[in-house]
Structures are given as C-alpha cells and as structure tokens.
Amino acid sequence: MATQMRFAHVFHRRRALWRGARDAFGSPMLVLLAGMIAYGSVAHQHGFNVWITSLGSVFIFALPGQVVMQEMVIAGAPMISVVLAVLLTASRFVTMSITLMPQFQRRDRGPALYLWVHLVAMTSWAVSMRNFPSLPPRDRLPYFAGFATAVWLVSFPGTFAGYWLSEEVPNWMGYGLALINPLFFLMSFVELRAKMTLMAVLLGLVLGPVTYLWDPTSSLLVSGFLGGTIAYFGVKRWERRFS
C-alpha cells in the first residue's frame, strides 16, 4: 500500500513536470527567444564577445541586468558601479522569490531551492503566479522546474543565434523582437483579477517611467516600493470601509 501511494505520488509529480515543460512551449518560449535574439544581435553590433554574451544569458538569466552590464562595460564604467547597477536591477528577484517559495509544499522547501531559484525570471514568475492557485501544492515545484528549465535551455542558443544572425535579420523584424517582451507582460497583467494586485500594477505602470526620468538606477526599487505599498494599504483601507 505504501509503495503504491509512493508510486502515485511520483507519477503525479512527473506529470506536473511535463505539464510545466509543455506550458513553456508556445508564447513564453517565443517571448524569451525573441528577447535573447534581440540582445544577441545588439551585442554583436557593439562588438561584445560572443561567448560572454551567450554565457551571460545562462548565468545572469535576466535581460535587463545583461543590457545594463553590456552598456556600462562598453562605456568603460568602473567595475564597482557596473556591479552595483546590475544589483539594483536584480533587486526584484528578492521579492519575486519571497512570493514564489512559500507556495511550494513544506517538504519541497529545502536546500534544493537554492538551485531552482536561479531559474526565477519574469516569465516563469508571472506564469507560476497565475497557475499555482489551480495546482495542488505538491505539484507546484515540479511544474515550476519543468517550465523554467525549458525556458532557461533556450537562452544560450537564442543569444548565440541572435549574435550571428544580426546581419541577416532584416531591420523591420528587429522591431517585432523588441516589442514582444513588454507586450507579453502587459498581457499577463490583463489576466489579473485581484483588486490589490491590479492597483499595484496600475501604480507601477505610472511610476516606472516617471522615476526613471528622475533617477534610472533606483527607478525599479522606488516605483515597486511606493506603488506596492500604496496599493496594499489603499485597498486594505477601502475594503475595511466598504465591507
């Protein structure tokens, strides 16, 4: 009986892993591939080394940070300011992992998470936040692992191909590659239903460009903190008053 139950357990988790990988095919993988191809071709135009560009997609696995690093290294900025700037753009990963990890089942929240967390990115986070509520906690880590690994594996070939295709890709196609990323995130916001997160998104959309014009390096942190806090307390208060 016990073995049978364990088999059922393994079976379910394996199915969740494949479901995650299957969900990655289609728009999420396309979006990531487009971003990586665009990044690779820009790197080629700037004369960045092909291996460093492609390995950046594997080991940093966060396009905004990679772009900041590339631009600052080309501009000849001091190493310490390059790292600090990248650290600031990566600060979103702190809160992204804080909100993802507690949704896994207790038994899965061990040291292995320090490996899986490298695969947390905007795409895998947005898709997990949307799909986790409909998955049993037991299936969430395998689902995430399947999805995020599939997407991560595309990053190296995507960047590498983009680097060498930069002269082959016609100019007008580059516009499509550049738009698909922001469009994907915009579309995932349209699917949100909770009042509080919707409010946070609206405030973030407004604050993002405004804070960027004021100070580019701290822009994300400031607009996230301000927008999120106002949305949280605002909606809490509104609900208390009208319920």
Added chain:
Amino acid sequence: MSVTTSLLALVLCGLATYACRALGVLLSSRVSQSSAIFQWVSCVTYAMIAALTSRMIFLPSGVLANVPVWMRLVICGIAIVTMHFGRRNGMVLSLTVGVLLVCTYAYGFL
C-alpha cells in the same frame, strides 16, 4: 574593452544577480502564504514588474525608440483588445497581432 574585463563583469554580475535570488529564498523561509507580509511583497513585486514593462514601452532603449510613442500605445491597445476576443488562445493571438503591426509599421514607414 578587453575580454578579461567583460569576463570579470560577467562573473561579478552573475554572482550579484544570484545573490538577490538566494536572499529571496533565505527570507522566504519565515513567510507564510497567508500572511500580510506575503500580500504586501506581492504588491511590491507586481508594481516593480509593471514599472519595468511601462519603461520598455515609454522609454525603450533599443530600436523601438524610432517608433513614435502614440504608435506604440495604439499597438499595445489593439493587442489588449485582441486578448479579450481571443479567449483561450488570447495571448498567442494578441502577441502575433502586436508584432505584425509593429513590423508592418517599421517596414512601411522607417
């Protein structure tokens, strides 16, 4: 710009990015999904991602800067409307429409 410099930058930036992810795991061990902290941190994260998205649309760093801002907004608007009509495949449909529109504009006018 030498290869050594960019390699050093890659290693250090990779470590910095991973440190942020790992810090999230470390802090998450004390957070439960039903707590107020969890809700607040989700709000902060959604606001951050929205800020990044809106920056990519309003203040793009690459080729999109050549497309006038009103055109970018019109294309995003059409994509959102498509999403509502597309039902199950709304995402794929609206991404296709948005990409085709911006490519057509670039092909014809730029």
